[in-house]
Amino acid sequence: MSTLKVGLIGAGGISRVHADAWRALGVTGYVTSLVGAEEIAADYGFEVVDDVDALIELVDLVDIVTPSSTHADFALRAIARGRDVVCEKPLADTAEAAAVVAEAAADAGVRLFPAHVVRYMGEYQRVKAGIDSGRIGKVAVQRFSRAGSAPASAWFFAESTGGGIIRDLMIHDIDQAMWFAGPVASVFAVQNPPTVDDRVPVPVTSHVVLTHCNGVISHVHGSWLAQGMPFRTSVEVAGSAGRLRYDSAEDHSLRVDAVADPGAEDYLPPMSPQESPYYAEIADFVAAIREGRTALVTPEDGIAAVAVAEAAYASIAAGAPIEITPQVEEAAA
Structure with a gap:
């Protein structure tokens, strides 16, 4: 080739x-x-x-x-x-x-x-594997947090032209929430301080609550903070038989709080620190083209994430939850 x-x-x-x-x-x-x-x-x-x-x-x-x-x-x-x-x-x-x-x-x-690069980060992939294997039973609640220094470029702070903390920063965890728990039925969001005259203030925090079609509740938190503040992410998924948790501020290990299977040691393989998730996502797409297969992130995933972010802004404006209609049918891979 x-x-x-x-x-x-x-x-x-x-x-x-x-x-x-x-x-x-x-x-x-x-x-x-x-x-x-x-x-x-x-x-x-x-x-x-x-x-x-x-x-x-x-x-x-x-x-x-x-x-x-x-x-x-x-x-x-x-x-x-x-x-x-x-x-x-x-x-x-x-x-x-x-x-x-x-x-x-x-x-x-x-x-x-x-x-959507977070799907290629080893810790989040291991959470996904734990959910899909049934390791923590039926998922009930998910919590995501993402916070760090606000970006420097002015366009990030103009909501009407594609900026905003939810659309830019929190869309990562919105995508993860749907990757773990499926499509969303309703969205409720708040932001403090509020956007004024289309400008997002700094520091700023937003919290988005997603009710998934299967009943799972996801809490998604994001903050843009003062320059120099360290970047931190965390995820916790609680189910009927245990919990999966990762916090970047602690270390690079996924924490599992669950009863171990008889004779089991560690059911999740260690993450290799060698591979960049950005390399992994681009390599996956190139391989998907060459192999004629679907990549880990699809066009409909991209549409769904934008739709939920858009609903979050509508919820802030209305001060009420926003219902989401079923997402578009799967586009050609």
């Missing part, structure tokens, strides 16, 4: 972990961005291209790592030219726009991969 040609649209902070993964996979890389393209090209051996459309014409696959409000437009432009697409979360700023992108990809026969 000829060397894969990949075009990176964007050169911000997240672009570097994507570029590192592509370099490790041995692709021929191109990059375009209003700012920072030359630095990415120099550091990762990519070639700078003057504009987005020229880059799309050169490559087999487009990787979108730009501000959220631009994701849908760039994805549609790449799809229209028959290119496979990797798109950083969120897939779009609204569920409607995300569905349009997914439908366009399906109609064009190209692959679309929303980059």
Whole structure:
């Protein structure tokens, strides 16, 4: 197979972990961005291209790592030219726009991969394995927390154009909650302090409560804090026969509070610290293309996460829970 040609649209902070993964996979890389393209090209051996459309014409696959409000437009432009697409979360700023992108990809026969990287983090994969194996019985309650320094770029704080703490930060754990417990039926959310004139204040905290279609309740907490505050995540899933828990501030081990099977030692294998989850997600998508299989994250997963985030903002505005209609039928993988 000829060397894969990949075009990176964007050169911000997240672009570097994507570029590192592509370099490790041995692709021929191109990059375009209003700012920072030359630095990415120099550091990762990519070639700078003057504009987005020229880059799309050169490559087999487009990787979108730009501000959220631009994701849908760039994805549609790449799809229209028959290119496979990797798109950083969120897939779009609204569920409607995300569905349009997914439908366009399906109609064009190209692959679309929303980059929800937390699914590729070993601790969360081990929680998922514990749930699926029945290790903690029937799941009842899930708790997720994600907090750290607020981002520096201004666009993150404009909710109307794809920013906001829920759509940017908490969408990671919204996706995890649905990965663990399935689709969501209703959403209730609060934020303190509130957004004023479309600007999210800092520090800011939000709490989102998800009621899943199967009755599981998920509590999702997120905070953007003052600069310099360390980043911390945690997850806890409680079931009828035990609990699975991970907290990044403690160490890198998943904690299991459950009765061990007779003769069992540790039912979960140790996580390797060697592999970047960003590499794992991109390698999975490339393998999915080559093997003709579904990747771990699908277009409908990307749509669902945006729909729940959108419902959370609607809940804050209404001061009441928001019901969610069933998600779109599965798009072509």
